[in-house]
Amino acid sequence: MSLSDEVLMARALRLAEACRQQCVMAPRTAVLVVRDGEVESEHLGVPNPEQAWANALAGGVEGATLVSPVAPPLGVQDQLMASAPARLVLGQGWRGVGRLELATEVLQQSCARLNPAAGLGRPLVRMKLAMSVDGRTALANGISKWITGEAARADVQNWRARSAALVTGVGTVLADDPRLTVRTGSAEVDGVRRQRIVLDSGFRTPATATLLQDAQGTVEIWGLESPPAGRPECRAVSPDADGRVSLAAVVSDLGDRGCQEILFECGAELAGAVLKSGLLDELVVYIAPKFLGHRGRALVILPDYAEVASEPEMVLADSRKVGEDIRLIFRSRDTTYG
Known part of the structure; x- marks a missing residue:
């Protein structure tokens, strides 16, 4: 048959x-x-x-x-x-x-x-966050390694691998000095050149930052001031209405380059801005079976809403255990693929 x-x-x-x-x-x-x-x-x-x-x-x-x-x-x-x-x-x-x-x-x-970009008219925007059971991303002193277990961290590499661009903020660079590379263990996958973008209004990212020291993809630092001399990776862009690097401009620019998917891995302030932007299509949250205390660092920074209905709302699309952690995937109600 x-x-x-x-x-x-x-x-x-x-x-x-x-x-x-x-x-x-x-x-x-x-x-x-x-x-x-x-x-x-x-x-x-x-x-x-x-x-x-x-x-x-x-x-x-x-x-x-x-x-x-x-x-x-x-x-x-x-x-x-x-x-x-x-x-x-x-x-x-x-x-x-x-x-x-x-x-x-x-x-x-x-x-x-x-191929979500074709239907959306722009790259799919995904954000990854990790937190303790009590909703904290780090201890009060800033120590965050490691909240999640090895299996969850390996799972994150798969989200990075499918992304054409990895975006973070200067706060994360200064606090964690990440490589922001793909490490799946497959040479064919890890060797793909991806865009790495740091949103840094005042160009505070040091030239010695770890992500600037390797050759796995290009690195661009987007800011609002005149780029420092001798720093070709720095790029001045126009601000948004709040005087920050425009997330809409980031997504549009990366879409013009042909990116299918963008992954934000960032701290609380930028995470809050992504949530408020209306651009977020998918949110991946890892929850570790740990408590970091009420003085620990918050997951996101958002305005003080007057009503619950005002808050960004997403739909739970998947929930599963990854090692000792829980992974939740939320999707925007507004995301359609054509």
């Missing part, structure tokens, strides 16, 4: 998911070559969709069905027509070329989640 379009697309999606951490800028995809109802070959879109389609077509596809979450890129469409497949099954809409038989928008929502 031949496989249905939905079953084939689900298989293509699982294959494409395997390159999520390697294709952080280009759209993620895979191509299946199906003949006589059976999958003949599978092709992964690394480093880009063109590669998956080119590899599929190189094997000969005359009379076959091609299945992919993403429409064929313009650069391979002439080769596609010359190869004479019988049918295309796609996860998104496409006008098509020539007289190819088409089935489009198959498992459309799942395909849209694979």
